[in-house]
Amino acid sequence: MPTPITDPATALHQTQLLALAQHYQGPFWAYDAQIIRQQIAKLRQFDVIRFAQKSCSNTHILRLMREEGVKVDSVSVGELTRALQAGYQPQGNDIVFTADLLDREGLARVVELNVTVNTGSIDMLKQLAALSPGHRVWLRINPGFGHGHSQKTNTGGENSKHGIWYQQLPDALAVIHQAGLQLEGLHMHIGSGVDYQHLQQVCDAMVEQVLTSGCDLQAISAGGGLSTPYTFEEQEIDPAHYFSLWDQARQRIAAHLGHRVTLEIEPGRFLVAQSGVLVSEVRGTKWMGNRHFTLVDAGFSDLMRPAMYGSYHHISLMPADGSDASGRPPQQTLVAGPLCESGDVFTQLAGGEVEPRDLPQSQVGDYLVFHDTGAYGASMSSNYNSRPLIPEVLLDQGRAIEIRRRQTVDELLALEHAQPLNC
């Protein structure tokens, strides 16, 4: 079994990452394909593993998923286009389009391609039915509660915009019936970072919805949200336990309906988080009174999670000369990026308070590696401060393949023109 690049104790990928850092002379993402395959293998008990591509949407990652038999969840025309480019088929079960609303382009495209839609509102159902009676749909149900690693990733309950409120399931079924839409299944995704307590609760809610609504369906989806460890103390959620609870729910539903029911799971983070690192170069160190800062060339425009949720990412030092970082004395330091914004600090808590980290002392030219950034890393990057998107590299069986080159400033500027409009 390969040693994950998320393990700072190993030097397995260090030589390769160092060579890449010297090649790029700027920050980049790297993913270990083998870790993705290992994570997929842990979920093979589910009938369908559907990758939530919002977590890492590079078409080459999607291609890897497809080759492993993993289906895909798309949430926008952009993601749909990526899925098609990776070889997924629009009709059938390959792609499910899950959205909170259908914008006009999205609606036109799912109808044109006949892509199955996971609907999050009754308006969505009506809009789809008006253009495409007979369309295959899922119903995303908000069971009235949710849970996430942060309030911002909790997707259930009254304060969440996601899904169809569970008490309105009969209304949604009536629209489906009237319009002749084809119901594939019920879907519940209550948030990112689901714990064991909420897991049982959501399984029970799914059973209750099916049993009390009188609907017939082919499949249920457990959504995503499986947590992965970001610190050495945290444990990965037990996939076997996850499966067994959902399988019991599926069996109760199947017994009630009198036929087999397919069980889907829709993870993003679980499949890719641990596969990825962000490599950045130390470009400065300084003291501000009693505070020590290490300044790196990646910012929250690249890795948004610490600034957005106060998320913790393990940071390790990769000395420029290839030496072992454990030989360096410790340094309590705040790690910050290049953006002109105070929140551009990677070592911060959810409220925005900064928190120094014990790291081996670094100097200009060394590299800091941000671990477990394969999910919601590159896919949440932006062009803030007019900084181009950085490269992505896939490491597979000793080979390094660039799967996205660095964006150029010219590409950013190319969108801007002075086009007179007749409005």
Ligand code: LLP
């Ligand atoms: N299915 C649906 C309908 C979703 O909305 C999501 C995530 C997933 C599946 C996959 O969830 P996962 O298994 O990755 O937890 N940017 C945040 C996470 C936001 C997730 C949004 N929806 C983060 O960096 O933690």
